[in-house]
Amino acid sequence: MRSIALYTLTVLIWGSTWLAIEFQLGDIAVEVSLFYRFSLAAILMWIWVSVKKLPMNYSRRDHGFFVLLALCNFGLNYLVLYWAQNYLTSAMASIAFSMLLLMNIVNTRLFFGKPIAKRIYSGALIGVVGIVSLFWPQLQQFDLSNGALVGLLLALTGTFVASLGNMVSVRNSQQQIGVMQGNAWGMLYSAIGLLCYVFMADASLSFSAPASYWYSLVYLAVFGTVIAFACYFALLKNIGPERASYVIVLFPLVAVILSTLFEGFIWQANTFIGFSLVLVGNAIVLTPTKRIKAFIELHKASLANKRSIPS
Structure with missing residues (x-):
């Protein structure tokens, strides 16, 4: 029951953060919003590791990877994804x-x-076909001035950067660096790096924004960053990375439902097809071949039993 609760909470939070990001756009520069978000998250993370008295001393080499973690997982990837949502719905x-x-x-x-x-090649192909289907109207009129296509390219770029950050996280785990400690250092370096970027971009550290902006900021920092990551890491420990990774398949369901309710997201034929293909592709990637074969055999047996029952 604990794992189910953690799983549900992770999917609901990460699925809803995409809508929360929409409230961060427009009033204050994106880089400033991210600086606020990760500064608050870093403070909360450092309070946590201090209360738990976790070891925080690491070598210079490890700190170099913490900087990479900050750049890829808590900085550049979010910056690009926030830009993407200027062109795309959540x-x-x-x-x-x-x-x-x-x-x-x-x-x-x-x-x-x-x-x-x-099986991963098949799943990847299906997933790519799904993305193509989703953006087919824009791809038919290929033009980099097309807002949706620009948003797609930005979203995929931000996703790739996040993947590189995940590889840094794997390296840190292999070096026996605690996840919470690594994230605390990463978020601290992220806040520092984003502040430097704010000054270079000559952006203003403005605090003039509607209440919805600040509510969403607190939600993204506290729930979307600190709590969701804590739940996900607990899942990794309890049920293993393979099953825990299904959150990546499920949270778009939450995001799409919320976008439909609050952003007026309109479903079209290519939307249904593309969304379904992306989900199926990811499910195939995450499901071991033996389990797929077992499911097929079970389905065949069920059909055989139904046919053998006299009407």
């Missing part, structure tokens, strides 16, 4: 981000030599 951005699963598998092969199972 639903479309979340679906594009679900390609993280496939990028992680490829990058794990490249950086750590882990073999890629044959």
Whole structure:
């Protein structure tokens, strides 16, 4: 029951953060909003590790990887994804981000030599076809001035950067660096880096924004960053990374539902087809071949039993 609660909470929070990001756009510069978000998250993380008295002393080399973690997982990736949502609804951005699963598998092969199972090629192809279907109207009129296409390219770029950050996180875990400690340092360096970027971009540290902006900021920092990551890492420990990774498949469902309710997201034929293909592709990637075969055999047996029953 504890794992179910953690799983549900992670999916609901991460699925809703895409809509919360919409309230961060427009009034205050994106880089300033991210600086506020990760500054608050860093403060909360450091309070946590201090209360738990976790070891925080690491080598210079480790700190170099903490900086990379900050850049890829808590900085540049979010900056690009926030830019993407200037062109896309939260639903479309979340679906594009679900390609993280496939990028992680490829990058794990490249950086750590882990073999890629044959089913993953099929799942990846289906996922890519799904993305193409989602953005087919824009791809038919290929033009980089097309807002949706620009948003897609930005979303996929931000997703790829996040995948590189995941590889840094894997490296840190292999070096026996605690997840909470690594994230605390990463978020601290992220806040510092974003502040430097704010000054270079000559952006104003404005506090003039509606209440919805500040509510969403607190939600993103406290729930979307600190609590959701804590739940996800607890899941990794309790049920393993393979099953825990299904959150990447499920949170777009939440994002799409919320976008439909609050952003007027309109479902079209290509939307249904593309969304379904992305979900199916990711599910195939995450499901071991033996389990797929077992499901098929069970389905065949069920059909055989129904046919044998006299009407």
